[in-house]
Amino acid sequence: xxxxxxxxxxxxxxxxxxxxxxxxxxxxxxxxxxxxxxxxxxxxxxxxxxxxxxxxxxxxxxxxxxxxxxxxxxxxxxxxxxxxxxxxxxxxxxxxxxxxxxxxxxxxxxxxxxxxxxxxxxxxxxxxxxxxxxxxxxxxxxxxxxxxxxxxxxxxxxxxxxxxxxxxxxxxxxxxxxxxxxxxxxxxxxxxxxxxxxxxxxxxxxxxxxxxxxxxxxxxxxxxxxxxxxx
Numbered sequence: 001x002x003x004x005x006x007x008x009x010x011x012x013x014x015x016x017x018x019x020x021x022x023x024x025x026x027x028x029x030x031x032x033x034x035x036x037x038x039x040x041x042x043x044x045x046x047x048x049x050x051x052x053x054x055x056x057x058x059x060x061x062x063x064x065x066x067x068x069x070x071x072x073x074x075x076x077x078x079x080x081x082x083x084x085x086x087x088x089x090x091x092x093x094x095x096x097x098x099x100x101x102x103x104x105x106x107x108x109x110x111x112x113x114x115x116x117x118x119x120x121x122x123x124x125x126x127x128x129x130x131x132x133x134x135x136x137x138x139x140x141x142x143x144x145x146x147x148x149x150x151x152x153x154x155x156x157x158x159x160x161x162x163x164x165x166x167x168x169x170x171x172x173x174x175x176x177x178x179x180x181x182x183x184x185x186x187x188x189x190x191x192x193x194x195x196x197x198x199x200x201x202x203x204x205x206x207x208x209x210x211x212x213x214x215x216x217x218x219x220x221x222x223x224x225x226x227x228x229x230x231x
Contacts, residue, residue, distance in 0.1 A: 001096050004099070005092075017109035018092065020088065028086050029049050034083055044217050045086065045087060048062070049086075049087060053095070058186075060186060061187045061188065061210075061215070062084070062188045063189045063191070063216045064083060064188070064191070064219060065191050065193060065195070065219065066193075078219040078220060087153075088111045110153060111151060111154075112155070114148060114157065115158055116161070119144065119148070123172060152186065156187060156188065158191065159198070159210075160193045160197070160201040161193075174205055174209070177206060181212075198210065
C-alpha cells in the first residue's frame with residue numbers, strides 16, 4: 001500500500017497522480033473545518049464517506065455550490081474544494097485498502113482533480129501559436145481528456161466561472177460528462193454558481209446533465225480564504 005500511494009521514489013505514486021494541489025494534501029474528513037458554518041454539508045460528507053466505495057461505484061455524484069454572502073457576492077471561500085478533495089482522498093485510501101485485501105485491482109489512478117478553467121485553456125491552446133505548439137497542446141489535451149473520461153472519481157473544480165463557453169468546448173464537455181454518466185463513474189463538481197445559473201455559462205445541456213447525475217449540497221458562510229485555510 002505504501003509503495004502504491006507514494007511510489008518507489010516517494011514522489012510518483014497515486015497521491016501525485018491525483019493532480020491535487022500540494023496545499024490540499026492534508027484534506028481529509030477528520031480535519032474538515034466546515035462543521036460550524038456548514039453542518040448540513042458536513043453531515044452529508046460523513047454519510048457519503050462512511051460507505052464511500054459503494055457510493056462511488058454506484059456513480060453517486062456531488063455538486064457543491066456556494067450561497068452568496070455579505071463578504072463575497074459569489075459566496076467563494078466557503079470550503080467547497082477542501083471538502084471535495086477530502087472525499088477524493090478518502091476514496092483513494094479506501095481503494096488502496098480494498099486492493100490490499102484482495103479486492104478490485106487498481107489499473108490506473110482511481111481519482112483525479114482537474115480545474116475546469118485549466119481544461120478549457122488546454123483545449124484552446126490547440127488552436128494557438130506555431131504548428132508544433134498546437135500539436136503538443138493537442139497531444140496533451142487528448143491525454144488529459146482520456147484520463148478525465150475514465151477515472152473512477154473525478155473532481156471537476158470551479159465549473160462555470162468563465163463567460164459563456166464556445167459551442168465547440170460545450171460539445172467537448174458534453175462528451176466527457178455523457179461518457180462518465182453512461183459508465184456510472186462518480187464526479188464531484190464545485191462551483192460558485194447554483195445549478196440554475198450554470199446554463200448561463202455552460203449551456204442548458206450541461207447544466208441539465210449535471211443536475212441529473214449529482215446530489216446538490218450548498219455551502220455558506222464567510223470567506224475563509226483570507227486566512228489561507230479553505231477554498
